[in-house]
Amino acid sequence: MSSERPGGPAGDRPRRGIMFVISSPSGAGKTTLCRRIISEVPGVSLSVSATTRPIRQGETDGADYLFRTSAEFEEMIDRDAFLEWAKVHRNYYGTPRAEVEQRLVAGMDVVFDVDWQGARALKTQRPGDVVSVFILPPSIPQLRARLEGRPGSTAQSVAARLAGAHDDILRWGEYDYALVNDNLDTAFSELRAILIAERTRRVRAALGRMVDRLLAESQPPTAGPA
Numbered sequence: 001m002s003s004e005r006p007g008g009p010a011g012d013r014p015r016r017g018i019m020f021v022i023s024s025p026s027g028a029g030k031t032t033l034c035r036r037i038i039s040e041v042p043g044v045s046l047s048v049s050a051t052t053r054p055i056r057q058g059e060t061d062g063a064d065y066l067f068r069t070s071a072e073f074e075e076m077i078d079r080d081a082f083l084e085w086a087k088v089h090r091n092y093y094g095t096p097r098a099e100v101e102q103r104l105v106a107g108m109d110v111v112f113d114v115d116w117q118g119a120r121a122l123k124t125q126r127p128g129d130v131v132s133v134f135i136l137p138p139s140i141p142q143l144r145a146r147l148e149g150r151p152g153s154t155a156q157s158v159a160a161r162l163a164g165a166h167d168d169i170l171r172w173g174e175y176d177y178a179l180v181n182d183n184l185d186t187a188f189s190e191l192r193a194i195l196i197a198e199r200t201r202r203v204r205a206a207l208g209r210m211v212d213r214l215l216a217e218s219q220p221p222t223a224g225p226a
């Protein structure tokens with residue numbers, strides 16, 4: 001994450017952050033792409049979800065997920081600590097509410113790696129803030145190969161995720177953008193381009209005061225001779 005503070009030029013308050021919601025069938029590469037966006041694009045941070053699934057080799061508690069017991073997760077549901085939560089592959093997953101709003105108000109974009117249920121819930125709650133992207137795998141054999149190649153995968157975990165892929169892909173029409181993660185660099189460039197373009201949408205850009213100054217300092221057209 002970069003420390004650069006996004007937003008309008010001096011005089012304008014920072015624009016409100018974008019909720020950049022990314023979904024895909026498991027194994028299509030959204031974690032890889034989300035990590036790259038956070039490390040290479042200034043002004044973006046990750047929403048770290050809570051989950052009850054076991055920690056995988058190479059993952060860190062607090063950075064990849066907040067790993068919680070079912071009792072701890074249910075206690076968080078009871079105190080309304082989640083913006084959204086869902087059961088995916090028989091485990092609980094949820095987006096903690098704390099921090100997200102604070103980051104958005106400060107003009108920080110927040111990336112959400114969530115399934116279609118999470119994407120739908122976030123869009124319903126914050127329609128003006130959410131930009132959603134669905135990542136497609138180039139083919140099912142390549143999806144299988146990626147799942148099998150992921151550290152800590154088992155025949156059972158691969159089968160469960162492949163079994164869910166059909167249901168996930170069916171939801172692609174609910175997203176604002178869709179891209180194919182065949183070549184990783186190409187997919188990353190496309191994802192980055194979406195975020196940059198969405199930042200410059202006029203309604204988001206927080207350039208009102210700057211435009212007022214430009215207008216004040218420039219001459220209105222004078223009426224020419226009739």
Ligand code: ADP
Pocket residue numbers: 024025026027028029030031032033146147149150151181182183184185
């Ligand atoms: P997801 O988060 O969607 O489950 P991951 O990001 O964990 O998927 O990616 C699954 C596996 O596929 C990882 O081992 C990752 O390194 C690999 N991978 C991701 N994108 C590509 C790509 N474009 N080409 C080849 N392998 C990829």
Ligand code: 5GP
Pocket residue numbers: 023024025026049050053084085086088093094095113114115117118119
């Ligand atoms: P994995 O266990 O492979 O990291 O994630 C499994 C699925 O859970 C992925 O589709 C991922 O996007 C989704 N997921 C991760 N965190 C959340 C969350 O906070 N909410 C929802 N709804 N889904 C999540």
